[in-house]
Amino acid sequence: MFDFNTYQEFLFPFAYNILGSTDDAKDAIQDTLNTFISLQNKNIDNPKAYLIKSVINTSINKKNRQKKFVSEIISLPEPIATDTADNDLYLKDIVSYSLLILLDQLTIKERAVFVLKEAFNYSHNDIAEVLSSTPESSRKLLSRAKIKLKNPSQTNLIFKNKKTEEYLNKYSTAIREKDMRKLEQLFTNDITMVADGGDKVKVLRNLTIGKQNCIELIFKVFDKFQSQQSIKHIKINHQPAIAYFDNDILSSCQVFSINQDQKIYEISSIVDPEKLKNIAKRIS
Structure with a gap:
């Protein structure tokens, strides 16, 4: 019997890592599964491989259409709460939030190759099969992607739970106490803050x-805003984050990118209610 839920979870990281949006990823998966069901009377030797190839190409086409309507307003990827990644195994393949932001610098094909190679450990032969390309083309796309991203390994640095908790407590305490010196010690000189209100x-x-x-x-x-709000420390795309609540309603979320010197080099503030709704469901 065809299990929709199992396939939806399995395919989700492939679609989300390319699209950067939960709803768009779910749409791409739904289209893929509908097509697959309509073809079930035909001989498909490897259903899993077929579904992966289909959802990736559906996601690429969807992303290409979106690129034609780029807004000048700063737009951050939709965040995903990954606190339960140890239990919800499909969340483990979600790329870090910092990397997701950087992936928008790539072409759609470069992004797809990078995700398949670095997140899912696909060989260039396998990538060529998925993208109906050649291994040589895959290698060139990956090389170009890495040049554009410069140092993507930094974006996958994940702190242990205890250390993350300490770090976020220092940050929150420094703000409450208006301790500029403590904040300066936590930040890189060229720290960037990006806010997306949609x-x-x-x-x-x-x-x-x-x-x-x-x-x-x-x-x-x-x-x-925040002085009267309650907070909760969470993980967003495997990175430390703080969720802010107005009367138990999630109003914003800050995601912290921390380098190997344990300094914050970027703070991504998501205030857009549409991008917060799925986090709210998971952490409420």
Whole structure:
């Protein structure tokens, strides 16, 4: 008997890592499964391989269509709560949030090759089969992708739970106490803050660069919004994050990118209610 739920979970990381959106990934999976069911009376030697190839190419086509309608407004990928990755095994293949942001620098084909090679450990022969290409083309696309990404290994650094908790506590305490010196010690000099409010929420600033500018904005946001909110430490795409709540309603989420020197080099603030809705369901 065909188990929709099992295949949906299995295919989700492939679609999400290319599209960066839960709803778009689910749509791509639904289209793939519908097509597969309609072909079940035909001989498909390897259903799993067929479904992977189909969902990846469906996701690529969907992403290509989206690229034609690029907005000038800063848009972050939709975050996924990965606190339960040890139990929900399909979440383990979700790429880190920092890497997901960087992947938007790539062409769709470069992104697909990079994801299949680095996240799923596909060989170039297997990638060529999925993309109806050649191993040589796959190698060239991966090489170009790595040049554009420069140092993608840094984006996969994951702190242990205890250390992450300590780090986020230091950050939150420094803000409450307005301790600029403590914040300076946590940040790189060229730290970047990116905020995405979508079409519905106006943020104070979309992009902020530099230690002093970011600290100034952090204090302003805290005074205006966060001082009366409750917080919860969570993991977003395997990275440390803080969820902020207004009367038990998730209002925003900050994802922290931390380098090998244990300094925060990027803070991604998701305020868009549409991108927060799936996190809210998982952490409520």
